[in-house]
Amino acid sequence: MSSSNVEVSIPLSQRDTNDLSEMTSSDLKSCTKKAILSFCNISYQVKVKSGFLLGRKTVENEILSNISGIMRPGLNAILGPTGAGKSVLLDVLAARKHPEKFSKDVLINGEPRSANFKYHSGYVTQDDVMMGTLTVRENLRFSAALRLPMTMTNHEKNRKINEIIEQLGLCKVADVQVGTEQIHGVSRSERKKTSIAIELVTNPSILFLDEPTNALDSSTAHNLFLLLKRISKQGRTIIFSIRQPRHSVFKIFDSITLLAAGKLIFHGPVQSAIEHFASAGYNCEPCTNPADFFLDVISGDLIAMESDRDEEDHECENIEEFSFKEESVTEKLAKFYVNSSLYRDTKSELDQLSHNQQRSSAFKEFTYATSFWHQLRWISWRSCKNFVSDRRTSILEIITIIMEGLLIAGFFFGIKNDCSTIQTRVWMFYVLTACHCFAYVSAVQIFLGEKQLFEHEHMSGYYRQSSYFLEKVLCNLLPRRLLQSFIITIVVYLIVELNPAVKAFFIMLLTLWMVACSADFMTLALTIDQNLLNPMTTFLTVRYFHYMLRFSVMALFFGISVSQLSWLQYISIPYFGMKALQHNDFLGQNFCEGLSETEISGCPNFVICTGEEFLRSVDIDLSPWGLWQNHMALGAVIIIFFIIAFLKLLLFKRLV
Structure with a gap:
């Protein structure tokens, strides 16, 4: 991950952000330039109140601690056990968290996020939030009407909608209601595709997805990631959080970011992850799913299995030892990654991307595409x-x-x-x-x-x-x-x-x-x-x-x-x-x-x-x-x- 591999692209923040309503369809196509998202030493805290009445105290709980990385065009996965901070990191990168709650800044091609960042990015929620009484086409039409420039004609918008429907294989259900608890609508896989299609209306350079495989079976999840892989080959940077992918899905990823208790355990190409853990003393068996292996190591399950081989008379002691080791494993792996060559290469590249850049709050002053x-x-x-x-x-x-x-x-x-x-x-x-x-x-x-x-x-x-x-x-x-x-x-x-x-x-x-x-x-x-x-x-x-x-x-x-x-x-x-x-x-x-x-x-x-x-x-x-x-x-x-x-x-x- 050397600096020589940085792709040259037009920074999104250099585009005119004063009047997005003046963008034309040709300008919108230029927004699909490859985007490299970088972040350095991101920390996120939330204030938690405890106590009663006069004895109430406010304590800052750190959710993320010094997270750094670079997300390139392709599939970039954020993995970790429950409570690791995956969704929080995703929201921070997508500018969906208040900037005062986290330190440092997120850069796009070495530039601070601009006021029109949300036009060049899409966010697919975990629960597929959309109006269920509307058809697939009507949901896309609503998104296009409010997020595309008013200078685009209805004919251009409808053509864009038809292209996306065809690209995602939604032609058969284009005029079917999405569905609610009372209305029978499209299937779960088609609902997830509709959520992605709604975000693709703006031709985003960066696409964020929160747990895209939630409530999907293994086969449907695999087909979904094949679709995302095809979309990423168009030059899009796709960043998503995922809990425990199957092996066939994991092989599609381009890079992974492993989190545990808000700490960064690994960030880099998929191919380097197994070698990195092997150098730390954890060897992945040939027939083992790497994603399951990483999560077992992070959560301390492998050490727990070793403890089970001890004498049964010391079962209580083994449980206490397991709890201690679970905490120490996270600290150990986080420190081991900080001292690795992967981290040093990443920091060197981050220093070049963020050279002479100060933290910006431009994305807070978001401008809308329509009146x-x-x-x-x-x-x-x-x-x-x-x-x-x-x-x-x-x-x-x-x-x-x-x-x-x-x-x-x-x-x-x-x-x-x-x-x-x-x-x-x-x-x-x-x-x-x-x-x-x-x-x-x-x-x-x-x-x-x-x-x-x-x-x-x-x-x-x-x-x-x-x-x-x-x-x-x-x-x-x-x-x-x-x-x-x-x-x-x-x-x-x-x-x-x-x-x-x-x-x-x-x-x-x-x-x-x-x-x-x-x-x-x-x-x-x-x-x-x-x-x-x-x-x-x-x-x-x-x-x-x-x-x-x-x-x-x-x-x-x-x-x-x-x-x-x-x-x-x-x-x-x-x-x-x-x-x-x-x-x-x-x-x-x-x-x-x-x-x-x-x-x-x-x-x-x-x-x-x-x-x-x-x-x-x-x-x-x-x-x-x-x-x-x-x-x-x-x-x-x-x-x-x-x-x-x-x-x-x-x-x-x-x-x-």
Whole structure:
């Protein structure tokens, strides 16, 4: 691994990164120049908190320790036992880890990674993250629309997609849905090929894969690596983590990087690995899989097998000796590699590649290939396709809403417009308001349901967080709430006798929709910057609606008689909603029309013949402004919490 073998290629960072949207198809083809990825003394730490309350301490846990190497065009494998740091190293090299958590820098052809690094690299996740309700071609089309330059025509993009589909042998399933837990789709091997095809859309010089053989059988894994080998011969540098490959797969590798407990055990060509371990005193038998042999040596299993030959009376001592030797083997092999000629040659070449280079943070300032509105349009397109394609889930959601409306309306079935049912009607408005308030849980689930998909696509440079958030609000959250309010309002109007005016129907629909949206945006504003739902945040949200609903009942039945609690009306979403619903339904109503004096005197509790009388009794303004001020208050809640959520998103750069 001498410096004379360095291939001359155009550094990716020397290309113009100011405006990637101006790249043409010819520029994109030039991005397939061979790329040599080098890294020197990479260390990665994470902070772990331990203890309780005042005794809590923060300790830095080192995941990677002084890892150096060079990845050339071909198949570059990262091997090691579980917990060795394979995936962390892969993420560091792929610029998917925060630069402040690891030391040193990663270079491409001797230059720091540029702002458009993600256009010249692809990342295939372990779990094949993609939209399962879309077809193979539609997933590729979405990737091409957001990651290829806007100057490329649709004809050029479609031609590129067809070439990749043919290259990876996906022609038969190109128009088949990828599949979900409810939808039967393509096979696992075809799903993995689709994940690779999505990344090949940008013609990347470097392709990263995290455990590509996960959940694949031996034959399928072998065929997959034959495909990757064919792709690597086009001049691509393919870097992947893998746990325990079979012998036929291992023979395809060009170089391997062995890790154990975050330390570098070996890095270099496959052919040199066996010789290196032999020089350390570990000989691989001719019929043994080298990958299994390396892992056995690293984990200390070979020493354990030697210990088993000892006397059975010393079994406990052998186990303790094995634990000690397992730790010492890792240290011994790491030091042995540092003192080897392979390491010295690698360091010499790294010094030449990184000569006079300082650590750069350019890749943090990532630029997108498409505009904000272009991203918003295509994310909206995918959401609509997802809703239409996933008919079972969509129909089930509609049926659930209808059943909810029938349950509420059925409970209040038989209510008439007379003075004896006013309180019952108020209770119905209370139930409707509570139903829409507690639907806030599904607002967070809209984001959590696609959390893994969003994280992968955002880190791969598909779209901005702001465009994704705005699309979820405008094309998913608001329409879902409108559909829920519309169905429930229709069902209730068909079963219960409410204000028959057409205007009253739409006002009730608007009120319920605004109540639901207010609850949703308040929840999003609280949870938008969290990795997971915080139990404390969930508790506070639930408590808020419980107390505000109770306050609304007391205030609207008995008026706000306690001045110390009167301020609660200004922060209560249910209070505004119930006031608007009662104002809309009761104003102009004559409950005693057609009733005799005997029937009126027989009404329970109290006699109120007009809606105006009841509204006055609970301190509700009778003027049209009394109705619209409640809607304006709900609208202000929606706008304020939306702005808070959006600002927190821009500040913390993190969704729920």
